[in-house]
Amino acid sequence: MLPYLRAERRVNEPGKSQFSSELVEALKIWKLIHAVSPTPEQSVPLLARFNELEELKKRYRRDHRQIYDQLKKLQGDTRDPGSSQKALNDYRQIEEQFIHQRREIKGKINEILTVDQQMKFEVFSFTYRRDLRKTLESLLSFQKLDVKSQSK
Structure with missing residues (x-):
């Protein structure tokens, strides 16, 4: 069981889709686990x-x-x-x-x-915000495509 990981919430800019905090948190956890590969x-x-x-x-x-x-x-x-x-x-x-x-x-x-995991964590720490933003932007574009395809 993974603990609840809180994500920072930005004030939404006009025109940007809102993603639930649960989705952002799940992505954050997934990216951390994927990057570092910790044991259970x-x-x-x-x-x-x-x-x-x-x-x-x-x-x-x-x-x-x-x-x-x-x-x-x-x-x-x-x-x-x-x-x-x-x-x-x-x-x-x-x-x-x-x-x-x-x-x-x-x-x-x-x-x-471990030492190897520490290196992975440092790389993750440096890049995860940008990676998370890219993932959310991709999800947003998929969401827009889905809405367009359903409206036809």
Whole structure:
């Protein structure tokens, strides 16, 4: 039994089809399992750690963006250098915390996997978002073709 793997949900852009979060999650799990080929014993802890890593990245992007917006707003404002320094310190701290936590999670993932699987995981981590997007685009085009063929 595979654990529930949460997927990030983007706000849909106009004209784009909505895919259910379950479909995206299933594709994510399938792509990870297909790429790394874990044993049944490795699958559950790997998926749990991968989900933890995804949540960390999601929080980092959100927090990083908030602090970045603050820095952008304070840039050139010489009235309160204390606020600027605090925002800059917060920005640096978020970076350092993210790097530290990501290393910890990746270390736990590495404990689960063999060296060969670790290499596969690193390649997967670098490319899976693009691959997932391509797969979803292909599904969307198949869906459009199916709708056209049914309307004839």
